[in-house]
Amino acid sequence: MILQRFLTRLLTMAVTLFGVAVVVFVVIRIAPGDPIAMMLPPGASQADIDRLRALYGLDKSIVEQFFIWLAGVLHGDFGTSISLRQDVLGLVMNRLPATLELSIVALLIAVAVGGVLAVIGARERGTAVEAGIDVANGAALSIPDFLWGLAFILVFGVLWPVFEISGRVSPRLELPFVTQFYLFESIFRLRFDLTKDLLSHMFMPALALALPLAAIIAQLLKQSLKELLSLDYVVLARVKGFSETQVILREALKNAALPTLTLVGVQFTFLIGGTVIVERLFSYEGLGNMAIDAVINRDLPLIQGIVLVFALLFVLINLAVDMLYAVLNPRLRHG
Amino acid sequence: MTMNRRELLGYGASALGVAAIGMPNIARAQASELTIAYNVNLPSWDPTTGPSAVNPTIQGIYQSVFDQFIPQAPDLSFGPGLLTQWGWNQDRTKVMMTVREGVTWHDGSPFTAEDIVWSLQRAGDEKTGNPIQFVWKNVNNFKIDGNTITGDVVQFDPVYFKWMSFLTGYVLPKAYYEKVGAEGFEAKPIGTGPYMVDKFERNAFLRLKANPNYWGGKPAFENVTIKFVTDAASRVAEIESGSSQVTLEIPYEEYDRLIGKDGLAGSCDTVSDIGMVFFNDIDVMKDANVRKAAVMSVDKKLLVDRLLRGYGLPIDTLETPEYAAFDPSIKVEYNPDKAKELLAASGYSTDKPVKFTIQTTKGFKPKDYEMIQAIVGMWRKVGIEANIEVYEIAKHYELRAADHLAPAAFYNWGNSIGDPTTSTGFAMYGPSPHSVWDGQDVIDAINPLWAEPDEAKRIAGWKAVSKLIADNAYVLPLLQYAQPIVHAKGVKVVPHKSGALLPALMTPA
Numbered sequence: 001m002i003l004q005r006f007l008t009r010l011l012t013m014a015v016t017l018f019g020v021a022v023v024v025f026v027v028i029r030i031a032p033g034d035p036i037a038m039m040l041p042p043g044a045s046q047a048d049i050d051r052l053r054a055l056y057g058l059d060k061s062i063v064e065q066f067f068i069w070l071a072g073v074l075h076g077d078f079g080t081s082i083s084l085r086q087d088v089l090g091l092v093m094n095r096l097p098a099t100l101e102l103s104i105v106a107l108l109i110a111v112a113v114g115g116v117l118a119v120i121g122a123r124e125r126g127t128a129v130e131a132g133i134d135v136a137n138g139a140a141l142s143i144p145d146f147l148w149g150l151a152f153i154l155v156f157g158v159l160w161p162v163f164e165i166s167g168r169v170s171p172r173l174e175l176p177f178v179t180q181f182y183l184f185e186s187i188f189r190l191r192f193d194l195t196k197d198l199l200s201h202m203f204m205p206a207l208a209l210a211l212p213l214a215a216i217i218a219q220l221l222k223q224s225l226k227e228l229l230s231l232d233y234v235v236l237a238r239v240k241g242f243s244e245t246q247v248i249l250r251e252a253l254k255n256a257a258l259p260t261l262t263l264v265g266v267q268f269t270f271l272i273g274g275t276v277i278v279e280r281l282f283s284y285e286g287l288g289n290m291a292i293d294a295v296i297n298r299d300l301p302l303i304q305g306i307v308l309v310f311a312l313l314f315v316l317i318n319l320a321v322d323m324l325y326a327v328l329n330p331r332l333r334h335g
Numbered sequence: 336m337t338m339n340r341r342e343l344l345g346y347g348a349s350a351l352g353v354a355a356i357g358m359p360n361i362a363r364a365q366a367s368e369l370t371i372a373y374n375v376n377l378p379s380w381d382p383t384t385g386p387s388a389v390n391p392t393i394q395g396i397y398q399s400v401f402d403q404f405i406p407q408a409p410d411l412s413f414g415p416g417l418l419t420q421w422g423w424n425q426d427r428t429k430v431m432m433t434v435r436e437g438v439t440w441h442d443g444s445p446f447t448a449e450d451i452v453w454s455l456q457r458a459g460d461e462k463t464g465n466p467i468q469f470v471w472k473n474v475n476n477f478k479i480d481g482n483t484i485t486g487d488v489v490q491f492d493p494v495y496f497k498w499m500s501f502l503t504g505y506v507l508p509k510a511y512y513e514k515v516g517a518e519g520f521e522a523k524p525i526g527t528g529p530y531m532v533d534k535f536e537r538n539a540f541l542r543l544k545a546n547p548n549y550w551g552g553k554p555a556f557e558n559v560t561i562k563f564v565t566d567a568a569s570r571v572a573e574i575e576s577g578s579s580q581v582t583l584e585i586p587y588e589e590y591d592r593l594i595g596k597d598g599l600a601g602s603c604d605t606v607s608d609i610g611m612v613f614f615n616d617i618d619v620m621k622d623a624n625v626r627k628a629a630v631m632s633v634d635k636k637l638l639v640d641r642l643l644r645g646y647g648l649p650i651d652t653l654e655t656p657e658y659a660a661f662d663p664s665i666k667v668e669y670n671p672d673k674a675k676e677l678l679a680a681s682g683y684s685t686d687k688p689v690k691f692t693i694q695t696t697k698g699f700k701p702k703d704y705e706m707i708q709a710i711v712g713m714w715r716k717v718g719i720e721a722n723i724e725v726y727e728i729a730k731h732y733e734l735r736a737a738d739h740l741a742p743a744a745f746y747n748w749g750n751s752i753g754d755p756t757t758s759t760g761f762a763m764y765g766p767s768p769h770s771v772w773d774g775q776d777v778i779d780a781i782n783p784l785w786a787e788p789d790e791a792k793r794i795a796g797w798k799a800v801s802k803l804i805a806d807n808a809y810v811l812p813l814l815q816y817a818q819p820i821v822h823a824k825g826v827k828v829v830p831h832k833s834g835a836l837l838p839a840l841m842t843p844a
Contacts, residue, residue, distance in 0.1 A: 032726065032727060032729060032730035032733060034729070034732065034733040034736065035386070036736075037729075037732035037733045037735070037736040037737075037768075045469065045766075045768075046768075048466075048468070048469055049736070049768065051461055052464070052466065055464050082385065082386065083378045083379070083385065083386050083387065084378050084379055084537075085379050085381065085384070085385050085517070085521070086518075086521065095538075150568055153568065153569060153572045154572070157572045157576050157578075158572050158575050158576045161576045161577070161578070164578070165564075165569055165572050165573055165576060165578055166372070166562055166564045166569055166573060166578070167536075167539050167540055167562060168536075168539055169536075169539075171534065171536075171539075171540040171542050171560045171562070172542075172560070280565060280566060281566050281568075281569060282569065283538070283539065283562065283563055283564045283565060283566070283569060284539075285536060285537065285538040285539040289538050290538060292565075293376055293378070293538070296729075297378070297386055298729050
């Protein structure tokens with residue numbers, strides 16, 4: 001049953017990615033802004049324009065360009081960036097780990113903060129503490145991530161400068177890494193001096209990305225917990241002498257987590273989307289930051305490559321969540 | 336809410352953990368270290384090909400690592416560099432250049448006349464994708480004799496040597512480039528410039544190390560870190576927190592606030608970049624009275640004072656005071672009453688205004704949209720009703736190249752070599768893809784100047800073109816921009832009129 005579900009999802013994944021590729025390819029070519037017009041020097045003649053257009057393969061029809069690009073993609077060649085003059089796939093794969101690390105750290109913060117608030121809120125239900133948590137959740141949700149970022153820069157970057165404002169790692173450090181997963185590799189190599197430096201750069205952008213998701217987790221999980229806390233098996237646990245915290249953590253949390261898991265999966269893709277602006281704000285060298293430059297420079301091959309990788313990431317996350325849900329949910333597992 | 340001992344310890348440990356991660360780890364200014372929060376990313380290390388080659392905002396980084404054929408002083412004057420002498424023969428059929436001796440590349444290999452010739456030939460080769468190839472192809476058949484180079488002129492261009500200080504005018508290492516190829520050069524670029532590339536993380540930072548053998552003398556700061564901080568608010572935070580010692584291109588309001596703080600200073604001098612409104616020779620803009628009224632009714636000083644906090648210089652032509660063809664006698668008066676009269680002569684009034692569209696960017700240049708809003712307000716008072724259309728700069732380039740801009744369109748124009756060809760010339764010469772006004776009288780006035788060998792006559796000719804344009808209101812020049820630079824008081828910064836922020840010009844105060 002799960003295998004069949006997995007294969008179906010793989011098929012829809014391929015169709016989705018093809019659709020994204022077509023839409024992105026067409027949209028960025030009909031959208032305003034010609035990359036050749038942007039690089040024209042003063043005094044360029046029509047012959048110069050034609051020469052540059054041919055150099056970047058933009059002199060062919062859109063259909064022709066699409067099939068040339070698609071054939072390349074199927075062979076692992078995503079083309080060459082117009083502005084960076086490098087292989088697109090190499091550029092994207094080089095940046096992807098930075099964005100993934102940031103997103104995963106943000107997710108961990110969101111789950112930790114949201115989970116703790118949910119447990120506290122459920123335990124203190126009906127009191128001023130729960131009301132306070134609801135107010136905090138409302139604020140975290142209504143303020144966009146980049147505004148949180150600006151606030152953190154002011155507080156933790158300027159007024160109390162404890163975290164680094166920009167970049168991913170201090171330029172003065174020598175990095176022994178062989179992969180682009182700096183944070184994970186620093187932990188693996190037990191180079192905690194580098195881990196500390198990386199987290200010092202990552203903390204503010206990750207927190208800015210995490211807060212809205214933390215609020216969603218806190219609200220949903222708290223609500224699920226509150227509903228479960230009135231059920232018989234929970235009441236029985238109380239009768240057995242468990243404290244309220246023990247009741248929540250040992251009895252209610254596992255069952256309450258399932259609906260939250262699905263939501264976290266969906267929201268995680270939004271969180272990755274949010275890295276575009278937040279990475280820019282903190283000059284974090286991830287895929288999102290590069291995406292903005294690519295759009296500004298109308299770097300068509302790079303935009304296509306980035307969007308396709310983002311799309312692949314999104315469908316993979318959705319697939320993973322779907323499979324995890326199927327595994328964890330007994331009704332689906334045995335159905 | 337109650338909290339037991341275990342929870343208290345847990346919260347305490349968490350707080351300590353967060354504080355430990357964020358312990359101040361920030362590079363403070365040291366005598367040999369300089370950190371600059373730069374406003375743009377560096378896309379590519381090849382200063383002669385692709386879009387980076389014509390991007391004025393990154394030329395300061397290129398000029399730190401590479402030398403141009405001919406360098407410019409902070410006041411835009413030209414001086415000896417890798418070329419110590421240059422010029423034409425009497426009949427302008429040959430160029431002659433003398434190459435500096437005793438210069439080495441960053442890898443220690445000797446710099447020679449061959450590097451100059453190879454760089455010029457490569458720049459003129461259309462296969463390399465040099466966007467300025469149309470200039471470099473004008474001289475070929477170079478011959479080397481010791482440290483002297485001669486070349487044959489294919490087509491005389493009086494600005495040829497000035498281009499050697501401008502976009503793509505960089506000397507690259509022949510032997511090294513041929514050995515490592517384009518990709519190898521991108522990974523490890525070398526030049527003859529004042530700084531050597533130590534470490535480069537794209538979109539993040541660039542570490543430079545002083546070139547001890549620099550022909551112009553070793554720079555004052557041993558190590559320079561350039562952080563690419565593209566968000567203006569983050570750059571303000573960088574300088575305010577002490578994480579960086581120098582930054583640039585921040586809002587004028589923030590500039591005023593920051594230079595009032597202890598430990599910070601700054602400069603906000605004019606640079607070779609102007610704001611202007613193109614007029615397109617379509618619709619109502621064909622009416623001279625409408626154009627003249629549109630120019631006369633704009634109080635440029637008020638725009639500079641109110642919107643740019645006084646940072647900027649109102650201009651009457653596309654030539655700024657530093658440019659070779661600046662003529663202070665050309666003045667365009669601010670006279671809203673006269674503007675009304677002119678419009679009345681064409682049948683327009685405040686009750687029956689002339690209508691057209693003005694296009695502008697929003698946030699591309701400081702207060703661009705606000706400036707256009709203010710101009711539209713000034714126009715409204717005399718009988719011009721302009722509809723503002725906001726677009727991205729990429730759209731502007733596309734429309735301008737296709738000559739499809741609205742009757743009026745805001746733009747900025749940089750010209751760090753200060754020659755009239757690369758300002759008034761390319762902006763106003765009809766056949767140029769950058770020109771918007773296509774009037775035949777301007778084309779006829781400019782045509783003989785492209786190849787005028789007599790420099791005095793050439794400059795006089797360009798001044799006459801400026802007068803013709805001003806008299807007929809073919810364009811609305813607005814202001815010369817000022818560049819805000821904020822720095823720690825421990826650093827002395829010399830601003831460059833080109834707008835390039837050069838670490839080599841910075842010294843400990």
